[in-house]
Amino acid sequence: MNTFARVARRSHWLSQTGLVEYPVVEQLAREASALEQSLITLLVDKGIMDAISIARTAAAHFRLPLVDLDSIDPSHLAVIGKDLALICKHRIIPLAKTDQTITLGRSDPMDESGLADIQFMTGCRPVIVVLEENKLDTFIRNLKEEGASGLPDINSLESMEPHPAAAAEDADEDAEIASSPDSPVMHFVNKLLLDAVRQHASDIHIETFEQYSRIRFRRDGMLREIARPPPSLGKKFISRLKIMSQLDIAEKRLPQDGRFKVKLPSGKTADFRISTLPALWGEKAVVRIQDHNPVQFDLESLGLDVAQKQQFLEALDKQHGLILVTGPTGSGKSMSLYAGLKHLNTMERNISTVEDPVEIHLDGVNQVSINQTIGLTFAETLRSFLRQDPDILMVGEIRDSETAEIAVRAAQTGHLVLSTLHTNTAPDTIIRLMDMGIKPLNLATSLNLVIAQRLIRRLCPACKKQVSMPANILGNEGFSKEAARDGTFFIPLGCARCQDGYAGRIGIYEVLPITDEISRVIMESGNSKQIADLARLEGFNTLRQSALARVSQGVTSLAEANRVT
Numbered sequence: 001m002n003t004f005a006r007v008a009r010r011s012h013w014l015s016q017t018g019l020v021e022y023p024v025v026e027q028l029a030r031e032a033s034a035l036e037q038s039l040i041t042l043l044v045d046k047g048i049m050d051a052i053s054i055a056r057t058a059a060a061h062f063r064l065p066l067v068d069l070d071s072i073d074p075s076h077l078a079v080i081g082k083d084l085a086l087i088c089k090h091r092i093i094p095l096a097k098t099d100q101t102i103t104l105g106r107s108d109p110m111d112e113s114g115l116a117d118i119q120f121m122t123g124c125r126p127v128i129v130v131l132e133e134n135k136l137d138t139f140i141r142n143l144k145e146e147g148a149s150g151l152p153d154i155n156s157l158e159s160m161e162p163h164p165a166a167a168a169e170d171a172d173e174d175a176e177i178a179s180s181p182d183s184p185v186m187h188f189v190n191k192l193l194l195d196a197v198r199q200h201a202s203d204i205h206i207e208t209f210e211q212y213s214r215i216r217f218r219r220d221g222m223l224r225e226i227a228r229p230p231p232s233l234g235k236k237f238i239s240r241l242k243i244m245s246q247l248d249i250a251e252k253r254l255p256q257d258g259r260f261k262v263k264l265p266s267g268k269t270a271d272f273r274i275s276t277l278p279a280l281w282g283e284k285a286v287v288r289i290q291d292h293n294p295v296q297f298d299l300e301s302l303g304l305d306v307a308q309k310q311q312f313l314e315a316l317d318k319q320h321g322l323i324l325v326t327g328p329t330g331s332g333k334s335m336s337l338y339a340g341l342k343h344l345n346t347m348e349r350n351i352s353t354v355e356d357p358v359e360i361h362l363d364g365v366n367q368v369s370i371n372q373t374i375g376l377t378f379a380e381t382l383r384s385f386l387r388q389d390p391d392i393l394m395v396g397e398i399r400d401s402e403t404a405e406i407a408v409r410a411a412q413t414g415h416l417v418l419s420t421l422h423t424n425t426a427p428d429t430i431i432r433l434m435d436m437g438i439k440p441l442n443l444a445t446s447l448n449l450v451i452a453q454r455l456i457r458r459l460c461p462a463c464k465k466q467v468s469m470p471a472n473i474l475g476n477e478g479f480s481k482e483a484a485r486d487g488t489f490f491i492p493l494g495c496a497r498c499q500d501g502y503a504g505r506i507g508i509y510e511v512l513p514i515t516d517e518i519s520r521v522i523m524e525s526g527n528s529k530q531i532a533d534l535a536r537l538e539g540f541n542t543l544r545q546s547a548l549a550r551v552s553q554g555v556t557s558l559a560e561a562n563r564v565t
Contacts, residue, residue: 024048028042028043028046028048038091038107038108038111038133039108040054040107040108040133041107041133041137043133044133044134051107051132051133051134051135052132054107054132054133055107055130055131055132055133058107058108058109058130059130062109062110062130064109064128064129064130065129065130066129066130066131067095067105067129067130067131068132068135069093069105069131069132069135069136069138069139070135071497072093072095072139072497074139074142074143084143084144086114086117086118087140087143088140088143088144089114090106090111090113090114091106091107091111091136091140092104092105092106092113092114092118093105093106093131093136093139094118095129096494096495097122097124098124098494099124100124100125101124101125101126101127102118102119102122102124102125102126102127103127103129103495104118104126104127104128104129105128105129105130105131105136106128106130106131106136107130107131107132107133107136109128109130185233185236185237185239185240186240188237189237189240189241189244190262192204192215192237193262193270193272193287193289194264194265195217195226196217196287196289197264197270197289199217199219200219201217201218201219201289202218202219202221202288202289202330203217203218203286203287203288203289204216204217204218204285204286204287204289205217205218205223205284205285205286206234206237206238206241206284206285206286206287207234207279207284208231208234208235208238208279208281208282208283208284209231209281210231210281211231212228212229212230212231212234213228213229213230213231213233213234213235213237214227214228214234215227215228215229215234215237220457220502220503220504220505221330221455221457221505222457222500231281231282234282235282235283237285238276238282238283238285241274241285241287242256242258242274242276242285244260244272245258245259245260245272245274246258246260247274247276252278252282252283253278254278255275255276255277255278256275256276257273257274257275257276258273258274259271259272259273259274259357260272260274270289270290271289271290272287272288272289272290273287273288273290273357274286274287274288275288290359297335297338297339297342297360298339298342298343299312299313299339299340299343301339302332302335302336302339302507302509303506303507303508303509304507304509304511305509305546305549307511307539308451308509308511308541311449311511311513312340312449312451312511313343314513315448315449315513316340316343316344316416318416318448319414319416320411320412320413320414320415320416321411321416321417321446321447321448321449322407322408322411322417322418322419322446322447322448323340323416323417323418323419323448323449323450323451324398324418324419324420324421324429324447324449324450324451325337325418325419325420325421325450325451325452325453326420326421326422326423326424326425326426326428326429326450326451326452326453327420327422327423327424327452327453327454328422328424328454329422330455331453331454331455332453332454332455332505332507333420333453334355334359334360334396334420336451336453336507337394337418337419337420338359338360338362340418341353341362341365341392341394341418342362344392344416345362345364345365347364349391349392350366350388350389350390350391350392351364351365351366351390351391351392351393351394352365352366352367352368352385352388352390352392352393352394353365353366353367353368353393353394353395353396354368354369354370354378354381354382354385354393354394354395354396355367355368355369355370355394355396356369356370356378356396356397357369357370366388368381370396377403378395378396378397378398378399378400378403379400379402379403379406382395382403382406382407382410383406385410386406386410386415390415391415391416392415392416392417392418393407393410393415393416393417393418394417394418394419395407395417395418395419395420396419396420397419397420397421397422398419398420398421398436400436401436401437401438404433404436404437404438405437405438407419408433408438408442408443408446409442411446411447411448412442412445412446421433423452424452425452425510425528425532425542425543426450426451426452426510426511426512426535426540427450427512427528427529427531427532427535428452428528429450429452430443430447430450430522430528430531431527431528433447434525440522440523440524440525441523443522444514444519444520444522444523445519447514447522448513448514449511449512449513449514450511450512450514451509451510451511451512452509452510452512452543453507453508453509453510453543454507454508454543454547454564454565455505455506455507455508455564456505456506456507456508456547456550456556456560456561456564457502457504457505457556457560458502458503458504458505458506458555458556459490459492459501459502459503459554459555459556459557459560460492460493460494460495460497460498460501460502460503461503462495462497462498463492463493463494463495463497463498463501464490464491464492464493464501464554464557465490465491465492465493466488466489466490467488467489467490467491468488468489469489469558471484471485472484477548477558477562478544478545478548479548479551479552483548483552486552489551489552489554489557489558490554490557491557491559492557492559492560501557502560506550506555506556508543508546508547508550508564508565509543509546510540510541510542510543510545510546511540511541512531512535512540515538517534517538518531518534518535518538521534543564543565544561544565547561547564547565548561
């Protein structure tokens with residue numbers, strides 16, 4: 001069958017819909033064949049139909065999803081070998097990939113070109129979704145301007161592999177390779193950082209093992225592998241990052257910490273902190289990404305329920321006392337403190353913070369980054385704050401008994417103090433402070449509120465699926481009788497707009513106000529179980545209960561609630 005016949009056959013559906021008469025389709029099919037163009041492209045270019053009408057008609061006719069390319073980040077595309085060439089040749093966009101299927105977007109769902117190649121390359125069954133022709137054109141043009149849709153091909157860098165006889169490289173050679181303006185290593189690292197920012201990753205992990213290196217991004221709290229270069233290349237990538245951070249490239253036996261800033265193509269700036277650690281097969285580097293562009297945060301966006309938000313506000317509105325936010329690293333503690341400071345930040349108040357480092361710039365707030373090398377510690381800065389006529393103090397983290405003592409003393413002498421601590425639950429925080437040497441009486445008279453929190457992944461609203469679960473299973477999981485009786489919840493599926501069926505995160509909390517009864521238990525040196533039992537009688541909800549409430553609301557899945565709590 002010649003090209004014209006194939007185009008005409010594939011596009012016969014247009015005449016079946018009644019939108020375009022068959023003679024017009026046949027004539028345009030001849031032109032498309034001669035020009036080696038898509039018939040859909042000609043229809044749009046000649047103004048016979050607009051792109052959105054064709055896309056909607058095709059989606060309805062073939063019962064396929066219609067995807068808006070404006071919502072797709074090019075850095076999220078599924079990688080298919082040299083995908084830029086394939087995309088341009090077949091006008092097909094690889095949107096998402098699972099173990100069994102690969103989702104492909106194109107404007108003409110009857111066009112079968114490239115499908116066999118993709119199925120052979122990936123071993124996955126193609127699933128077609130419909131795209132708008134004009135947006136497809138723009139998307140492909142933008143990809144061409146960038147030069148690639150993902151990271152540079154690792155295989156193209158393997159020419160830098162050392163000859164076996166020259167396997168022992170010294171620091172000078174690493175520095176030369178990693179700092180040369182035309183070095184593929186430099187280009188790869190620059191693209192790595194840019195992709196991490198575009199994908200809203202919080203961290204980049206580069207690890208070296210005996211047979212390979214591994215590069216992973218942490219997104220929404222989960223690590224995902226994005227590249228697996230040879231060990232020697234992984235070492236060069238770390239060397240490049242050390243040069244950017246002005247670290248000692250020759251020192252590979254001791255941990256090092258540094259930071260650097262990168263100006264993004266948008267003109268905005270991102271801050272990166274790097275930590276290196278000597279491991280068995282070479283250094284490991286973790287790069288934490290901090291975007292210094294304006295962040296939308298407030299008490300409303302945290303995810304507190306109505307009662308928890310009211311308890312937080314009541315504690316913030318007190319003139320003095322200590323408010324603690326607890327949880328592991330990466331649980332959103334700093335964001336909760338910043339939201340509290342934003343609520344408190346008025347012209348009449350003198351607010352000072354000491355952080356390691358300053359993560360978000362707050363206009364009107366005096367923010368100090370600690371510097372251990374010159375003795376500027378949390379404790380020393382906090383002492384200086386008390387000589388500066390403060391109203392409100394924020395301490396990034398209480399790490400030692402000295403900082404804890406000063407924070408408690410400040411809270412007892414007319415200052416409102418906010419800080420974080422690494423504990424698992426709100427009741428455990430009180431016992432932890434006692435273990436750090438804080439006397440029960442001082443703690444009972446200074447502590448106003450303790451918040452324990454975690455971040456839980458949100459279900460993608462575009463693809464979450466409603467399911468029913470037996471009431472007995474839900475009851476065993478800890479749901480109330482009412483929630484278990486309803487029995488309707490959601491599970492993740494995964495689509496072109498999300499990752500594994502989840503998109504973004506929200507906080508879950510347990511909020512513990514220090515009431516008179518709990519103060520009495522603290523002064524009697526009670527344990528965390530006694531405090532928790534009393535708090536539950538006063539309406540206290542645990543992290544588990546907060547997570548299950550989010551499941552009942554359709555915000556997250558039961559599997560995610562179980563993973564976090």
